[in-house]
Amino acid sequence: MSVKPAMPLKERMKHAIADETLIEAVKKTTDRLEGGKLASSEALGNWQEWREQGSRIRSHVVQHLDYYLGQLIQNVKKRGGHVHIADTAEHAVQIFLDITKQKNAKSVLKSKSMVSEEVHLNKALEEIGVKVLESDLGEYIIQLFGEAPSHIIIPAIHKNRYQIADKFSAISGEQISEDTPTLTAFARRKLRQEFLEADIGVSGCNFAIAESGSIVMFTNEGNGRMVTTLPPVHVAFMGMERLLPSFEDLETFVNLLPRSATGQKITSYVSVINGPRKEEDLDGAQEFHLIIVDNGRSNILGDDEFQEVLNCIRCGACLNVCPVYRHIGGHAYGDVYPGPIGAVITPLLRDDMKVWGDLPYASSLCGACTDACPVKIPLHDMLVHLRARKVKLGLTPGWERMAFRMYRGSFANPGRYRLSMRAAKLMVPFMAKDGYIEKGPLHMLGWTNARHFPSPAPQSFREKWAQLSAELEGPKGGDSK
Amino acid sequence: MNVSLFITCLADTFYPNVGESTVRLLDRLGVRADFPEGQTCCGQPAFNSGYRDEARDVAKTLIESFEKSEYVVGPSGSCIGMIHHYYPLLFEGDSRWEERAKKFVSKSFELSQFIVNVLGKQDLGARMNAKVTYHPSCHAMRLMGIKHEPLALLQNVQGLELVDLPFAEDCCGFGGTFAVKMHEVSGAMVAEKAEHVKETNAEILVGTDMGCLMNIGGRLRYEGAPVRVMHVAELLWEGVKS
Numbered sequence: 001m002s003v004k005p006a007m008p009l010k011e012r013m014k015h016a017i018a019d020e021t022l023i024e025a026v027k028k029t030t031d032r033l034e035g036g037k038l039a040s041s042e043a044l045g046n047w048q049e050w051r052e053q054g055s056r057i058r059s060h061v062v063q064h065l066d067y068y069l070g071q072l073i074q075n076v077k078k079r080g081g082h083v084h085i086a087d088t089a090e091h092a093v094q095i096f097l098d099i100t101k102q103k104n105a106k107s108v109l110k111s112k113s114m115v116s117e118e119v120h121l122n123k124a125l126e127e128i129g130v131k132v133l134e135s136d137l138g139e140y141i142i143q144l145f146g147e148a149p150s151h152i153i154i155p156a157i158h159k160n161r162y163q164i165a166d167k168f169s170a171i172s173g174e175q176i177s178e179d180t181p182t183l184t185a186f187a188r189r190k191l192r193q194e195f196l197e198a199d200i201g202v203s204g205c206n207f208a209i210a211e212s213g214s215i216v217m218f219t220n221e222g223n224g225r226m227v228t229t230l231p232p233v234h235v236a237f238m239g240m241e242r243l244l245p246s247f248e249d250l251e252t253f254v255n256l257l258p259r260s261a262t263g264q265k266i267t268s269y270v271s272v273i274n275g276p277r278k279e280e281d282l283d284g285a286q287e288f289h290l291i292i293v294d295n296g297r298s299n300i301l302g303d304d305e306f307q308e309v310l311n312c313i314r315c316g317a318c319l320n321v322c323p324v325y326r327h328i329g330g331h332a333y334g335d336v337y338p339g340p341i342g343a344v345i346t347p348l349l350r351d352d353m354k355v356w357g358d359l360p361y362a363s364s365l366c367g368a369c370t371d372a373c374p375v376k377i378p379l380h381d382m383l384v385h386l387r388a389r390k391v392k393l394g395l396t397p398g399w400e401r402m403a404f405r406m407y408r409g410s411f412a413n414p415g416r417y418r419l420s421m422r423a424a425k426l427m428v429p430f431m432a433k434d435g436y437i438e439k440g441p442l443h444m445l446g447w448t449n450a451r452h453f454p455s456p457a458p459q460s461f462r463e464k465w466a467q468l469s470a471e472l473e474g475p476k477g478g479d480s481k
Numbered sequence: 482m483n484v485s486l487f488i489t490c491l492a493d494t495f496y497p498n499v500g501e502s503t504v505r506l507l508d509r510l511g512v513r514a515d516f517p518e519g520q521t522c523c524g525q526p527a528f529n530s531g532y533r534d535e536a537r538d539v540a541k542t543l544i545e546s547f548e549k550s551e552y553v554v555g556p557s558g559s560c561i562g563m564i565h566h567y568y569p570l571l572f573e574g575d576s577r578w579e580e581r582a583k584k585f586v587s588k589s590f591e592l593s594q595f596i597v598n599v600l601g602k603q604d605l606g607a608r609m610n611a612k613v614t615y616h617p618s619c620h621a622m623r624l625m626g627i628k629h630e631p632l633a634l635l636q637n638v639q640g641l642e643l644v645d646l647p648f649a650e651d652c653c654g655f656g657g658t659f660a661v662k663m664h665e666v667s668g669a670m671v672a673e674k675a676e677h678v679k680e681t682n683a684e685i686l687v688g689t690d691m692g693c694l695m696n697i698g699g700r701l702r703y704e705g706a707p708v709r710v711m712h713v714a715e716l717l718w719e720g721v722k723s
Contacts, residue, residue, distance in 0.1 A: 010665070017669050323652045327669045361663060364656025364670070365529060367623035384567075387531030396531070404527050408535040411490070412542045417521040421494055436702060446664025451671060451699030454495050461493045461500035465516050468501060472508050 005334035009358040016328040022158045026150075026329045029157050030320040036263020037317060037372070043265075044255065054256045055376040057249045058311035061241070065301065065310075068210040068243045069292070075213025079275030081288040089119035092293045096121060096202075096235060099289060100130055103233055105199035111219065111227040112136040113204030114314055115237040115293050117149060117336045118349075121202070133194050135223040137187050144171060150330030150338060152316035153261045158329045191223070201231035201285065205238035206313070207253060208290075211246045214274045215290065218257055218267040225271055234273070234285035240297045241310040253313065260315040260374040296349035305385045309344055311375045318369035318379055324362055333359065340369035340379045344386065353390050360386035421460060428455040484514045485547055487555035487589070490522040491691045492712075499691060502718035503556045503592055509721055510600055514554070519546030525563040528571070530658050537571050541578065544568075544585045552599070553589040556714050558621020559690050561591045566624045591621060592714055593630040593689055604637040607720025614646045614683035616653065616674070616697065618690035631689050631713050638720050646686075647677045655696035667696075675700040678708060685709045687716050 005012065016022060041047040061068055073083045086092035092115075100108070108130055110116065122143075125132045134143045138155040142148065144167050149155030156164070165178035168186050176186050203224060205215040215236050217224045228234045244250055258264040277284030300306050319325045319339030330338030335346045335356070343363060347356035360383045363369075369379040390396055410420040431437045432455035440448045447453055484507065488500040507514050520543055528536035543564075547553050555561050565586050572582040596602055615635060621627040635643055654660065654670025661667075674697055678686050686701070686708050688694045698710035711719075 364652045364659045366619035366652035391531035404532040404535045411521045412538040414519045450668030452702045461488045461497035
């Protein structure tokens with residue numbers, strides 16, 4: 001799907017930085033999540049070993065994806081479920097619309113699913129007049145605001161409770177106070193009615209278990225269980241790579257995922273769904289569909305530099321530690337997946353460096369994301385690889401290419417390096433004050449908007465060296481042997 | 482022991498005092514260092530911006546200039562991190578350069594790492610009566626795994642009061658060309674870092690990397706905050722010579 005953000009990245013960032021309410025809300029929650037994650041992972045004791053194990057399992061699955069997908073499909077069918085493979089976002093939506101039509105469905109109830117966000121399911125349903133309601137509290141809130149999620153785990157991270165109370169008051173016509181229990185109770189009351197009326201329930205899939213044909217969901221609100229059991233039809237959207245070989249492997253991720261995502265030892269609910277309701281079952285949907293979505297993922301398979309990104313379990317840990325994310329929030333990234341993981345997978349999934357090639361620059365390459373990732377994806381390395389790809393495709397500005405050609409010209413040649421350093425120094429007296437440049441020309445401008453820049457020292461180290469070396473060679477050269 | 486100094490382009494041009502403190506400190510520890518003049522830069526600005534060919538040519542110049550050295554020591558976790566983390570990748574499969582790059586990697590050390598782990602010294606006999614806070618640079622900490630070395634050196638400075646920097650491990654927003662290319666968000670990040678530095682009421686901010694210190698120091702000066710910014714080598718040398 002050709003998706004283009006309305007504004008360039010720099011503009012989106014500028015807007016976000018200027019929105020103090022948004023940044024304050026994001027910082028507050030990410031700090032809490034990061035702290036919770038550290039506490040709960042340290043308490044586990046051997047966190048690094050769990051990460052190793054997680055990385056190993058995910059890499060194994062991704063390397064043998066065809067095998068495990070085959071096994072999963074076979075086992076889901078054996079349990080009486082329907083399996084659909086969608087190559088593109090449009091294809092995934094079409095499959096869903098066909099099911100809707102076939103069931104003559106009027107209303108769809110959703111539990112949080114990043115893949116359904118990725119394919120823009122809600123928009124398609126609204127266009128054909130099918131009512132779609134988000135049942136996850138965070139998703140419900142941003143649906144009321146007409147917005148997209150801005151965090152993988154906490155979709156409404158950018159809203160504070162005063163904004164939410166105002167919105168709830170506006171839709172209900174009564175004054176709702178901003179304390180959390182009241183807000184939650186209001187949403188629950190509103191949503192409960194809808195649960196009973198929905199024709200189709202839509203969920204995501206944290207993991208699919210190949211050997212059993214089950215799908216597994218981690219949730220905290222209980223809404224996931226309602227969505228997957230109350231409506232007569234349950235449709236699960238699954239990213240093509242979200243597989244684990246067996247339940248034994250799930251144990252690793254029961255430990256890794258909630259801790260990385262929310263700092264919990266385990267979520268309130270871990271639901272395992274094994275196809276549609278059987279005759280002896282007390283509850284469950286009568287019909288189960290699994291839509292396996294490729295949408296650019298197979299482009300990444302077999303690519304040495306990026307294949308490991310398919311190990312991602314969408315926990316959001318990299319967002320919570322990313323200083324850039326914390327200063328701009330999720331929407332500035334321009335697409336469904338924000339933060340470091342988004343900066344890596346959006347250009348890859350969209351397969352369009354022309355439109356999305358600026359995202360990999362939204363990082364200072366500090367490496368906090370790589371450190372936080374529970375399955376050890378080297379995100380900051382991938383950001384550098386993507387930048388190299390952009391250069392290779394000739395998509396960087398001409399002045400920048402020229403600048404790095406000049407850099408090579410002087411820095412790969414010590415004689416010329418000395419000359420250009422001296423030339424730069426000649427410029428400085430016109431700009432500097434007390435050894436600092438407070439307002440510089442052209443590209444200095446960005447720097448000097450927020451800080452002063454030092455002027456080159458009157459004498460460089462290499463210019464001092466002869467004297468320094470002679471002094472140390474002398475008889476009083478310290479207590480050297 | 483044949484030790485060569487890698488002074489880094491930033492220290493050479495803007496902060497020769499860091500280089501001088503490094504060489505004097507090593508001399509005091511009984512290590513006579515040389516300075517191969519063919520060195521310029523590790524290539525990180527080009528590499529991180531995606532210009533691999535350009536970075537490779539600059540990296541070759543650096544490798545060649547240290548070919549004869551037994552140890553290479555530099556006062557920057559970021560530049561040494563570039564060498565350790567990315568030189569093997571940069572020369573992968575290059576029959577002429579792969580081995581030379583690997584050899585260079587194995588003999589390169591960041592200054593505090595060299596003093597503590599190779600020379601085995603933590604107490605350099607330095608004294609300084611000052612309240613100091615320490616910013617752990619991302620690349621020293623995450624690419625090189627240097628966490629306790631600079632702290633061990635600082636903790637052994639007599640009279641020095643070391644106070645914790647809140648949110649110490651958050652990036653200061655420098656990131657090389659990031660500070661220019663994404664200057665709005667970089668500016669917001671360094672403003673937050675400067676806030677945390679001021680909260681400590683420390684007189685001196687110390688670090689192991691002049692990139693970060695140029696950024697944070699530039700912000701503190703912009704705000705008119707009276708905090709002195711020093712590289713760990715400068716602080717130690719000042720404490721040793723007095």
